[in-house]
Amino acid sequence: MISIIFYFIIIALAFPSGIVLAKLCKDEIKNWRKRLLLMSVISLIIAIIVYYFNFEILEYKIPIIVGLFFIIINCIVIVWRSYPRLKKN
Numbered sequence: 001m002i003s004i005i006f007y008f009i010i011i012a013l014a015f016p017s018g019i020v021l022a023k024l025c026k027d028e029i030k031n032w033r034k035r036l037l038l039m040s041v042i043s044l045i046i047a048i049i050v051y052y053f054n055f056e057i058l059e060y061k062i063p064i065i066v067g068l069f070f071i072i073i074n075c076i077v078i079v080w081r082s083y084p085r086l087k088k089n
Helices: 003-011 013-023 024-054 063-083
Strands: none
Touching: 003 013, 003 063, 013 024, 013 063, 024 063
């Protein structure tokens, strides 16, 4: 039960870390948008593969998936925050 709470906390911490990284690395993000989206897609594919296939060697299936979802959310938040805001009239 406690481990599930820790997993949710780790996934929730991806949002503020993505926002902080987007503020700190404005110039680099412009060049890395496509790469960050590619990393998100690759992480999602790996998470699906790890979830559906039964690896006998792999005992830490859920922590690996949580780590991959942290990467996915972090990259998507960085890309989302890097786009300029539309000014409202």
